[in-house]
Amino acid sequence: MSAGDALFRPVRAGNAFEETVERLLQAVRLGVVGAGERLPAERELSERLGVSRVTLREALRALSDAGYVEARRGRYGGTFVREVLPRPASGAAGLPDLEDTLCLRYVLETGAAEMAAARTLSQAERQHLTGTLADSSEGDPADYRRRDSRLHLAIAEVTASGSLTTAVADVRMRVNRLLDEIPQLEANLEHSNRQHAAIVDAILAGDPAGARHAMAEHIDGTASLLRGFLR
Structure with a gap:
C-alpha cells in the first residue's frame, strides 16, 4: 500500500470532517503531496476518503484558511499545497505532551x-x-x-x-x-x-x-x- 493509499483511505463516519482534515494535513506534512503540487480532484478525494463533497470542501476550506492549501481557478486549476507552510506548534516550549x-x-x-x-x-x-x-x-x-x-x-x-x-x-x-x-x-x-x-x-x-x-x-x-x- 502506498503512502497515498494509506492516507487517503475511508474515514470513520462519526468524525468525518475532523478526520478528513487530519488525513489531508498528514498528506501535506509528510510530503505525499509536495509543496506547490495539486491535491487529487475533489471527486477522487471524496470517493477515496468515503466522505461527501460538502464535507471535503469544508475540510479544504479549513486548510486554506489555516494557510496550508490554496484554490486556483482555470483550466489547470484545483487545490494546491502552498509553497511555504505554517510552522507546526508541536515543538513550542512548555506545551503538554x-x-x-x-x-x-x-x-x-x-x-x-x-x-x-x-x-x-x-x-x-x-x-x-x-x-x-x-x-x-x-x-x-x-x-x-x-x-x-x-x-x-x-x-x-x-x-x-x-x-x-x-x-x-x-x-x-x-x-x-x-x-x-x-x-x-x-x-x-x-x-x-x-x-x-x-x-x-x-x-x-x-x-x-x-x-x-x-x-x-x-x-x-x-x-x-x-x-x-x-x-
Whole structure:
C-alpha cells in the first residue's frame, strides 16, 4: 500500500470532517503531496476518503484558511499545497505532551459521561447540564473554548465525584493549551455542538453506554484535529 493509499483511505463516519482534515494535513506534512503540487480532484478525494463533497470542501476550506492549501481557478486549476507552510506548534516550549494528554482525557471524560448517566440526577443537576449545553452553543465564537470547557466540567460535576471533577479540570487545562495552538474551525464547532447535545441527551436518558460512546466519538474528533495540526 502506498503512502497515498494509506492516507487517503475511508474515514470513520462519526468524525468525518475532523478526520478528513487530519488525513489531508498528514498528506501535506509528510510530503505525499509536495509543496506547490495539486491535491487529487475533489471527486477522487471524496470517493477515496468515503466522505461527501460538502464535507471535503469544508475540510479544504479549513486548510486554506489555516494557510496550508490554496484554490486556483482555470483550466489547470484545483487545490494546491502552498509553497511555504505554517510552522507546526508541536515543538513550542512548555506545551503538554500530546499523546499523554489525549490518553488521559479519553479515560477521564468517557468515564465521567458514563458515571453521570448512571446516576439518578436531581432536577437541579439536570438543569445545570441543559443550561451549560445551551450556553456552549451560543455567544461569541471567540469565547467558545471557555463555554465548551464549562460544559465538560458540568458533566464531571454531576458525577458527584470531587476528585473526578478536579482531574477533568486539570486535563482540560492541558487540552486547551494544545487547542490554542491550532486554528478554530467553524465546521468543527458546529459538529462539536451536535456531539455535545448527543452526550447530554444520553446522560439525561440514563444511558451510560450511549453517553460513553458519544463522549468517545467527540473526543476522537478533537484528537484527530490536534494530531493533524501538531504532530
